[in-house]
Amino acid sequence: MENYILPINLLIADDHQLFIDGLTKILENEKIIGEIFAVNNGKEVSETISLQSIDCIIMDINMPVMNGLETTKQVKLSNPEIKIIVVSMQCDVSIVSKMLKAGADGFINKDTGKDELLTAINKVMGNEKYISPAISRNLFSFFSEKKNISSENEKQLTARELEIIKLIADGLTNQEIAAKLFLSTMTVDTHRKNMIAKLQLKNTASLVKYAFEHKLL
Amino acid sequence: MENYILPINLLIADDHQLFIDGLTKILENEKIIGEIFAVNNGKEVSETISLQSIDCIIMDINMPVMNGLETTKQVKLSNPEIKIIVVSMQCDVSIVSKMLKAGADGFINKDTGKDELLTAINKVMGNEKYISPAISRNLFSFFSEKKNISSENEKQLTARELEIIKLIADGLTNQEIAAKLFLSTMTVDTHRKNMIAKLQLKNTASLVKYAFEHKLL
DNA sequence: GTCTATATACACCAAAACGGGTATATAAAA
DNA sequence: TTTTATATACCCGTTTTGGTGTATATAGAC
Numbered sequence: 001m002e003n004y005i006l007p008i009n010l011l012i013a014d015d016h017q018l019f020i021d022g023l024t025k026i027l028e029n030e031k032i033i034g035e036i037f038a039v040n041n042g043k044e045v046s047e048t049i050s051l052q053s054i055d056c057i058i059m060d061i062n063m064p065v066m067n068g069l070e071t072t073k074q075v076k077l078s079n080p081e082i083k084i085i086v087v088s089m090q091c092d093v094s095i096v097s098k099m100l101k102a103g104a105d106g107f108i109n110k111d112t113g114k115d116e117l118l119t120a121i122n123k124v125m126g127n128e129k130y131i132s133p134a135i136s137r138n139l140f141s142f143f144s145e146k147k148n149i150s151s152e153n154e155k156q157l158t159a160r161e162l163e164i165i166k167l168i169a170d171g172l173t174n175q176e177i178a179a180k181l182f183l184s185t186m187t188v189d190t191h192r193k194n195m196i197a198k199l200q201l202k203n204t205a206s207l208v209k210y211a212f213e214h215k216l217l
Numbered sequence: 218m219e220n221y222i223l224p225i226n227l228l229i230a231d232d233h234q235l236f237i238d239g240l241t242k243i244l245e246n247e248k249i250i251g252e253i254f255a256v257n258n259g260k261e262v263s264e265t266i267s268l269q270s271i272d273c274i275i276m277d278i279n280m281p282v283m284n285g286l287e288t289t290k291q292v293k294l295s296n297p298e299i300k301i302i303v304v305s306m307q308c309d310v311s312i313v314s315k316m317l318k319a320g321a322d323g324f325i326n327k328d329t330g331k332d333e334l335l336t337a338i339n340k341v342m343g344n345e346k347y348i349s350p351a352i353s354r355n356l357f358s359f360f361s362e363k364k365n366i367s368s369e370n371e372k373q374l375t376a377r378e379l380e381i382i383k384l385i386a387d388g389l390t391n392q393e394i395a396a397k398l399f400l401s402t403m404t405v406d407t408h409r410k411n412m413i414a415k416l417q418l419k420n421t422a423s424l425v426k427y428a429f430e431h432k433l434l
Numbered sequence: 435g436t437c438t439a440t441a442t443a444c445a446c447c448a449a450a451a452c453g454g455g456t457a458t459a460t461a462a463a464a
Numbered sequence: 465t466t467t468t469a470t471a472t473a474c475c476c477g478t479t480t481t482g483g484t485g486t487a488t489a490t491a492g493a494c
Contacts, residue, residue: 015328016327016328017327017328017329017330018236018243018328018329018331018334019235019236019327021239022236022242023235023239025242026238026242110233110236111234111235112235113234113235113238114235114238158470159470168422170423170426171418171419171422171426172419173450173451175449183471183472184473185473186472186473189452189473190473191472192452193454196452197453201388203451203480205385205388205422206388208425209386209429217426375441378440390480390481391481392480400441403442403444403445404441404442406443406480406481406482407441410481410482420482421482
């Protein structure tokens with residue numbers, strides 16, 4: 001069954017020390033687990049994998065310095081053989097799909113227990129993907145709902161538009177934004193109108209609300 | 218030193234099973250710790266403390282069914298002798314102060330490690346309060362900043378104003394809101410202007426942002 | 435009984451946003 | 465090479481908003 005080399009050297013990347021301590025305690029007596037390393041942010045992940053022989057990373061999404069998404073992308077670029085299991089509290093479908101696109105091999109919820117974690121480690125080390133049943137249920141209902149196709153081809157704003165919506169939310173007028181970005185007032189106004197149009201909103205107020213709901217700020 | 222009865226019976230309330238498993242592993246071999254119980258939401262806390270002899274609760278803030286704040290209030294009302302240590306990721310000063318007002322005895326960050334957790338347990342069982350140094354630093358800088366006095370006497374919006382800001386965020390104009398609430402357009406406009414003035418904002422866009430940041434929507 | 439907060443309504447003028455266009459340059463994609 | 469996406473800029477007329485006030489009725493607090 002297990003065609004991978006034992007024991008597995010683990011790296012835990014999480015900014016919550018208590019979580020690391022707990023996870024280490026849970027896993028340290030498991031036969032299949034070898035050494036366990038731990039870091040508190042994404043930047044330290046790169047450093048650790050260049051120094052140690054890591055087989056699998058247990059990764060949190062929300063970390064300071066460099067978040068789980070960026071870190072996953074980088075690791076998979078430099079060391080695609082290293083398996084990555086994402087452990088998260090947020091299980092919005094959009095996050096899950098982003099992480100999987102970035103190259104994650106597994107995705108489990110912090111709600112799940114020890115046994116599922118070990119299952120996940122086994123699966124990904126055997127080159128399979130593993131997603132918590134709770135999450136895959138969500139994924140299923142997500143893809144079966146026609147409405148949410150719109151969140152898939154997520155009408156996204158361009159870099160310039162993002163820059164401008166942030167300033168709008170801060171209460172700046174077109175004029176003030178134009179001055180700040182060395183643009184014509186009319187250009188800023190055009191960007192604003194384009195955003196309102198493409199997102200099918202009514203006015204600036206609802207645009208700010210949209211930005212918040214989609215975490216663009 | 219320890220004038221409380223040993224061992225200490227603990228109850229862990231957290232919706233993340235992995236966190237519970239980890240914490241249990243960390244604490245189960247500590248001499249001062251007796252039995253360790255665990256529940257996944259606030260409602261189960263009340264049930265457990267009525268059935269078991271619990272000395273100290275380690276409580277998460279974000280839980281389904283009943284959150285940590287409500288649960289803390291209820292426990293302190295029915296069983297004030299039970300010590301409560303809040304373990305949270307969010308350490309906004311406003312949350313910390315709310316929890317302390319609700320009767321929490323300790324407040325530590327999930328960033329902190331095992332040793333600090335044990336220190337906290339010892340302190341609260343000795344009838345002292347314990348707050349993570351990292352958090353108390355925040356508290357200090359918070360109270361030393363004059364500006365933030367405003368968040369204390371939190372300029373709050375009236376019921377009517379809240380009703381109106383919600384509709385504004387939905388993209389309705391003064392006219393539309395007036396029609397909806399059977400008011401004069403001018404009244405709605407006055408409310409909007411009052412909000413912008415009392416919160417020291419610039420315009421409607423920044424008002425919507427404010428509403429989001431203060432979870433008014 | 436006075437003070438204060440709240441909800442309501444109005445006036446006037448200036449500034450900003452909105453709706454619905456057009457248009458050009460550039461770079462990337464098909 | 466043609467199409468598409470993006471960033472830029474402009475026009476015009478209408479609607480909304482912002483700034484600065486005033487004013488009345490009502491309910492609680494002091």
